[in-house]
Amino acid sequence: MTKKYDAIICGGSLAGSAAGFSLARQGFRVAILDRAEFPRKKLCGGLLTWKSVKLLKHLFGETPDSLADIDAINHTSDRYAIHSFSGLLTKGLMPYSFHFVDRKIFDQHLLYKAQNAGADIFQNMQITSSDPMHGVVTCTSGDTFSGRFIIGADGANSVVRRSFPHIDRERMRKFMAPTIEIHLDKNQFPRPIDDPELYIGFMEAGYGWVFPNRDKIIVGICGLKHKNANFSSLFKNFLNFLDIKSQNSSDFQGHPLPYGNYLETPTHGVTLLAGDAGGLVEPLFGEGIFFALCSGMYAGESVAHGLATNTDPIPLYTQRLHQQIIPELKGADRLRWLLFRSVKLFGPRTLRWFVNAANSPLAEMVHGMRSYSLLRKKHWDF
Numbered sequence: 398m399t400k401k402y403d404a405i406i407c408g409g410s411l412a413g414s415a416a417g418f419s420l421a422r423q424g425f426r427v428a429i430l431d432r433a434e435f436p437r438k439k440l441c442g443g444l445l446t447w448k449s450v451k452l453l454k455h456l457f458g459e460t461p462d463s464l465a466d467i468d469a470i471n472h473t474s475d476r477y478a479i480h481s482f483s484g485l486l487t488k489g490l491m492p493y494s495f496h497f498v499d500r501k502i503f504d505q506h507l508l509y510k511a512q513n514a515g516a517d518i519f520q521n522m523q524i525t526s527s528d529p530m531h532g533v534v535t536c537t538s539g540d541t542f543s544g545r546f547i548i549g550a551d552g553a554n555s556v557v558r559r560s561f562p563h564i565d566r567e568r569m570r571k572f573m574a575p576t577i578e579i580h581l582d583k584n585q586f587p588r589p590i591d592d593p594e595l596y597i598g599f600m601e602a603g604y605g606w607v608f609p610n611r612d613k614i615i616v617g618i619c620g621l622k623h624k625n626a627n628f629s630s631l632f633k634n635f636l637n638f639l640d641i642k643s644q645n646s647s648d649f650q651g652h653p654l655p656y657g658n659y660l661e662t663p664t665h666g667v668t669l670l671a672g673d674a675g676g677l678v679e680p681l682f683g684e685g686i687f688f689a690l691c692s693g694m695y696a697g698e699s700v701a702h703g704l705a706t707n708t709d710p711i712p713l714y715t716q717r718l719h720q721q722i723i724p725e726l727k728g729a730d731r732l733r734w735l736l737f738r739s740v741k742l743f744g745p746r747t748l749r750w751f752v753n754a755a756n757s758p759l760a761e762m763v764h765g766m767r768s769y770s771l772l773r774k775k776h777w778d779f
């Protein structure tokens with residue numbers, strides 16, 4: 398039997414929870430479908446910037462303190478360091494702290510917020526196909542869901558996106574970056590570390606990171622595949638450089654990260670894509686948490702407006718994306734090519750020069766206080 402809703406949300410992670418919460422709190426009938434059972438593991442560094450904190454407060458009423466109370470945030474730092482093969486390039490103080498979330502707890506908490514607002518949650522519900530024109534979603538269980546609108550929030554390998562005819566699949570594939578991450582106990586890392594560290598020069602068009610948490614250290618790399626042939630051996634080299642011993646390749650975990658393949662019109666028929674499903678990740682540092690929450694909220698609010706006024710939500714969604722999100726992704730994309738090419742031509746020290754010369758504006762861009770587009774002060778619409 399087909400279950401009928403105002404909106405079907407495919408994926409119950411950040412974009413899905415933000416969309417579901419936005420719709421359900423306005424009284425619309427929403428189903429959120431996810432193949433996983435929460436809490437579930439999600440590969441991620443978990444770094445939150447200022448704009449994510451601002452959005453979490455605006456949308457969910459959450460603060461760093463309320464998230465720390467439930468252990469969703471478990472580390473905070475207002476410093477950073479950037480290294481290359483030859484040592485420390487630069488380090489500094491940020492205008493606002495970075496917060497680090499445990500995605501297992503964070504994602505479940507936001508999903509339950511959507512549920513408490515009235516959304517129906519279907520876990521262990523794997524979507525196999527969706528009809529973007531007629532709002533029908535089918536699942537491996539044999540269940541079928543129909544809605545006046547679908548929001549595809551099912552991540553980088555989105556099944557919903559596959560049903561879109563107009564996607565440039567070659568560009569999508571080319572700029573889908575592999576990542577590898579491991580989570581270490583603090584005592585497995587060779588030295589004490591309290592602040593996030595980035596590592597450049599180990600690969601082309603990519604970077605490595607070491608993010609401290611309260612009880613663990615997250616070490617990872619991401620970069621464009623067509624520029625970096627053997628990802629696993631690059632990661633081993635990185636671990637060796639960090640002096641991290643005895644890690645088996647079987648402990649390495651990978652997940653694709655949209656890295657410059659954002660869709661400018663992530664919509665088709667009655668379907669809107671949000672978060673990684675639409676490639677909406679900042680292509681310099683790979684920040685996706687904020688963009689998933691923000692695009693999920695925009696998608697949910699646009700559909701709510703369309704349902705309330707019996708109008709097409711797609712123009713409103715597209716307008717908000719193009720006013721707020723797309724200029725940031727484009728600006729970060731331009732900056733990354735400038736930096737990656739400069740590092741390739743002139744070596745990692747170029748980055749030290751750049752970061753030292755543009756320290757304060759760059760830090761404000763990372764946090765979203767200043768726009769990647771033309772360096773203006775950023776005015777978010779929330």
Ligand SMILES: Cc1cc2nc3c(=O)[nH]c(=O)nc-3n(C[C@H](O)[C@H](O)[C@H](O)COP(=O)(O)OP(=O)(O)OC[C@H]3O[C@@H](n4cnc5c(N)ncnc54)[C@H](O)[C@@H]3O)c2cc1C
Nearest residue numbers: 408410411412432441442443444524552672673685686689
């Ligand atoms: C290694 C790594 C490190 C990262 N570090 C950071 C960081 O430090 N800071 C940051 O801001 N961003 C980071 N990101 C990016 C960030 O994790 C993503 O951008 C963000 O999780 C996107 O959220 P989302 O809701 O769009 O998709 P996801 O979080 O990927 O969620 C998609 C959901 O859809 C479900 N799903 C998928 N397919 C189906 C299906 N067929 N049927 C039903 N359900 C389905 C999944 O179970 C999942 O719950 C990192 C990413 C990676 C890979």
